[in-house]
Amino acid sequence: MDVFADETGAIWVGVHFGSRGLGHTVASGFLALSQGKQWGERVPEAEALVALDQPLGHDYWHLMTLAGEYAYAGREWVARKVVSLLGGRELELVHNHHNFAWKETHDGTEYVVVRKGATPAFPGQRGSWGVHGRRRGHHRRLPTRLGAAARVALLHGARRGPGDVTHRSAWQGEPPDRGANRPGRVTWEMLRKWIGEKGVILRGGGLDESPQAYRRLPDVLTRRATRSNLLHTLTPLIVVMAGEKEFDPYRD
Numbered sequence: 660m661d662v663f664a665d666e667t668g669a670i671w672v673g674v675h676f677g678s679r680g681l682g683h684t685v686a687s688g689f690l691a692l693s694q695g696k697q698w699g700e701r702v703p704e705a706e707a708l709v710a711l712d713q714p715l716g717h718d719y720w721h722l723m724t725l726a727g728e729y730a731y732a733g734r735e736w737v738a739r740k741v742v743s744l745l746g747g748r749e750l751e752l753v754h755n756h757h758n759f760a761w762k763e764t765h766d767g768t769e770y771v772v773v774r775k776g777a778t779p780a781f782p783g784q785r786g787s788w789g790v791h792g793r794r795r796g797h798h799r800r801l802p803t804r805l806g807a808a809a810r811v812a813l814l815h816g817a818r819r820g821p822g823d824v825t826h827r828s829a830w831q832g833e834p835p836d837r838g839a840n841r842p843g844r845v846t847w848e849m850l851r852k853w854i855g856e857k858g859v860i861l862r863g864g865g866l867d868e869s870p871q872a873y874r875r876l877p878d879v880l881t882r883r884a885t886r887s888n889l890l891h892t893l894t895p896l897i898v899v900m901a902g903e904k905e906f907d908p909y910r911d
Contacts, residue, residue: 660741661898663893671893672736672741675786677758682726689719690721720760727759755786765814777816784891845869859895865903 661673688698692715693707709716731754743751757778760771778786850869854861866872 660898661895662741662745662897663895665891665893669889670745670747671891672738673893674737674741676730676733678726678730679733681729682723682758683867685719685722685726689715689722723760727756731756733907753785753787770814772814772816774816779815781815787893807883821862845871854898857895861900862895862898863900863902864898864904867899867903 661675662674663671665671666781687701688708689704690704690707691700693709694702694705696702706866708877709719711717711720734754735752738752739749758775760773761779763770763772833910845866847866850864850866851861853870
């Protein structure tokens with residue numbers, strides 16, 4: 660959960676989580692079934708093509724949709740709860756749903772559009788670019804100046820953030836209990852120094868979420884034709900996350 664201030668001093672509340680393990684459980688279960696295994700068995704990750712008018716595809720689609728609705732409801736509840744605790748009043752609600760699939764019609768043809776690490780970007784739609792390192796976020800209206808052919812070719816999608824510099828494990832390291840003993844590239848001292856210099860209050864978090872692990876958002880935006888569509892720049896004030904050794908019943 661993040662509390663931001665924009666350039667006008669208005670306060671924004673950001674919440675970043677999905678279906679809290681439900682979607683992953685559904686995907687893993689159906690991946691096993693698609694390989695002829697039992698629900699709950701671990702199987703190699705591989706692409707599986709299933710027909711939506713057959714039982715396996717039908718059931719997966721509806722359970723995936725349920726997980727997506729659960730994620731929407733969870734984010735809205737948390738965001739509104741924080742707004743209430745701050746004594747504020749909700750003025751706008753922006754969802755940035757990603758890692759999901761949608762049924763959409765593009766240029767007269769219906770598709771199932773899977774956006775992994777991406778979010779819908781239809782003309783005039785609002786969304787956000789966030790940074791795990793919490794240096795800043797950008798609230799934007801997605802591009803409307805692309806030609807129709809270009810928009811269809813992209814299937815109205817946009818990346819959801821600036822991206823990792825490298826794999827997360829390189830920053831947090833690999834502990835002995837995972838079969839390795841490699842120190843990470845970032846220490847807690849480095850993380851606290853970075854956050855402290857920005858004046859951000861941090862509760863929880865982990866080294867894999869450190870600012871050093873992610874590309875700088877202004878640099879990414881400079882290389883993209885989207886800066887003119889930015890509406891707000893959000894500067895973080897408070898960041899609250901699960902700690903790296905905290906037990907998560909939805910994942911552990």
